[in-house]
Amino acid sequence: MKFYKRNQTKKVNIGGIVIGEGSPIVVQSMTNTDTLDWKSTVKQIRQLQEVGCEIVRISLPSIEAAKNVSKIKKHIKIPLVADIHFDYKIALEAVKQGIDKLRINPGNIGDKEKVESVVKEAKKAHIPIRIGVNAGSLKGVHGFRDNTFRAKALANAVIEHVKILENLDFEDIVVSLKASNIDTTVQAYKIFASKRNYPLHLGITEAGSLFGGSIKSCAGLGIMLNDDIGDTLRVSLTANPVEEVKVAYSLLQAMNLRTTGLEIISCPTCARCKVDLINIVQEFEKRAALIKDLKKLKKPIKIALMGCVVNGPGEAEDADFGIAGGKDMGVLFKDGEIVGKVKPDKWVSKLISMMKTYVS
Numbered sequence: 001m002k003f004y005k006r007n008q009t010k011k012v013n014i015g016g017i018v019i020g021e022g023s024p025i026v027v028q029s030m031t032n033t034d035t036l037d038w039k040s041t042v043k044q045i046r047q048l049q050e051v052g053c054e055i056v057r058i059s060l061p062s063i064e065a066a067k068n069v070s071k072i073k074k075h076i077k078i079p080l081v082a083d084i085h086f087d088y089k090i091a092l093e094a095v096k097q098g099i100d101k102l103r104i105n106p107g108n109i110g111d112k113e114k115v116e117s118v119v120k121e122a123k124k125a126h127i128p129i130r131i132g133v134n135a136g137s138l139k140g141v142h143g144f145r146d147n148t149f150r151a152k153a154l155a156n157a158v159i160e161h162v163k164i165l166e167n168l169d170f171e172d173i174v175v176s177l178k179a180s181n182i183d184t185t186v187q188a189y190k191i192f193a194s195k196r197n198y199p200l201h202l203g204i205t206e207a208g209s210l211f212g213g214s215i216k217s218c219a220g221l222g223i224m225l226n227d228d229i230g231d232t233l234r235v236s237l238t239a240n241p242v243e244e245v246k247v248a249y250s251l252l253q254a255m256n257l258r259t260t261g262l263e264i265i266s267c268p269t270c271a272r273c274k275v276d277l278i279n280i281v282q283e284f285e286k287r288a289a290l291i292k293d294l295k296k297l298k299k300p301i302k303i304a305l306m307g308c309v310v311n312g313p314g315e316a317e318d319a320d321f322g323i324a325g326g327k328d329m330g331v332l333f334k335d336g337e338i339v340g341k342v343k344p345d346k347w348v349s350k351l352i353s354m355m356k357t358y359v360s
C-alpha cells in the first residue's frame with residue numbers, strides 16, 4: 001500500500017494557516033465552553049492561544065450558537081472552525097458569520113441536497129471543509145469487533161463523502177477518520193492515504209483522561225507521524241483543552257517534528273543521585289513555562305538536569321547547558337565543558353537566568 005506522505009498532500013488554507021504539502025504540522029484544540037456564552041468561549045480560546053494552539057474548533061449545536069461566530073472571531077487571533085452535526089442550516093449561518101473552516105460529518109447532515117447547499121456556500125466563501133467521520137457514528141459496524149473491518153468501513157464512508165464534494169468540484173478538503181481504538185484508526189488513515197491526497201487531521205477520539213489519553217494519543221499519532229502521515233492534529237483529552245495543546249507539542253517535539261523552543265533532558269535518578277531531582281525538575285519546568293518570550297528563543301535549546309556527574313554530563317552531551325548533581329553541589333556544564341558549581345537550591349534560578357540569555 002503506497003501512502004500519500006505529508007509533502008505530497010494538497011495545500012489547504014484555513015484562515016491564513018496553511019496545512020498540507022509538507023507544511024509544519026499544525027496543532028489544534030477544541031473549546032469545551034458553552035458557545036452561547038461567547039465571553040467564556042473567547043476566554044478559553046485566548047488561553048489556548050497563549051500555549052500555542054494554532055487552530056481552534058467550537059461546537060455549534062444551534063443557530064443561536066452560530067450567530068456568536070463573528071463576535072468570537074473579533075476577540076481572537078487564530079482561525080476558528082465550526083463543528084456541526086445534524087442541521088445544515090447551522091453550517092450556512094456559520095459561513096455567513098465568517099467562520100474559517102467547517103467540520104461536518106456528511107452522514108448526519110442528511111439529504112445530499114443539504115450537503116450540497118453547504119458545499120456551495122463554503123466554495124463561494126473559500127472556506128475549507130473537514131470531513132470528519134468517527135467510527136462511533138458509522139452505520140453497519142456496531143457489533144463488529146474486527147479492527148480491519150471497522151477501518152475499511154471508516155475509510156470507505158469518508159471516501160464516499162469526499163466524492164460528493166469532488167462531484168461539486170470542491171477540493172478544499174481536510175479529512176479525519178477517528179476511532180478510539182489505535183489499530184482501527186491507524187489502518188483507516190493508511191487506507192485513506194493510499195487513495196486520496198487530501199491533508200489529514202489526526203486524532204484518536206475519546207482517548208481518555210490527561211494521563212491515559214495522552215499516552216494513547218501519542219502512541220497512535222506517533223505511529224502515523226512516523227510513517228509521514230498527518231498534517232494537523234488534535235489530542236483529545238477529558239481535561240482542560242490547554243493540556244491537549246501541551247501534549248501535542250510535547251509529542252511533536254519528541255518526534256523532532258516541531259519545537260517549542262525548549263527541550264528538558266533529565267534522568268530518572270538512581271542510587272547515585274544525592275539531590276531532590278524530581279522536585280527540582282518540576283520547579284524548573286514550571287518556572288520555564290512562565291518565561292513570557294519562550295517562543296522568541298533565538299534557537300531551540302536543550303537544558304539538562306542530571307542526578308549525578310558519573311553519567312550526567314556524558315548522557316546529556318546533546319544539551320546546550322545543564323547541571324549534574326553531586327553531594328550538596330552540582331556541576332554546571334555548557335557545550336560539553338564544565339564551567340562552574342551550583343548548590344542544589346540555586347539550580348533552578350541559575351538555569352532560568354542562563355536560559356533568558358537565549359531569548360531575543
Ligand code: SF4
Pocket residue numbers: 267268269270271272273306307308309310311312315
Ligand atoms: S545520571 Fe546519574 S543519577 Fe541519573 S540515572 Fe544516570 S547514573 Fe543515576
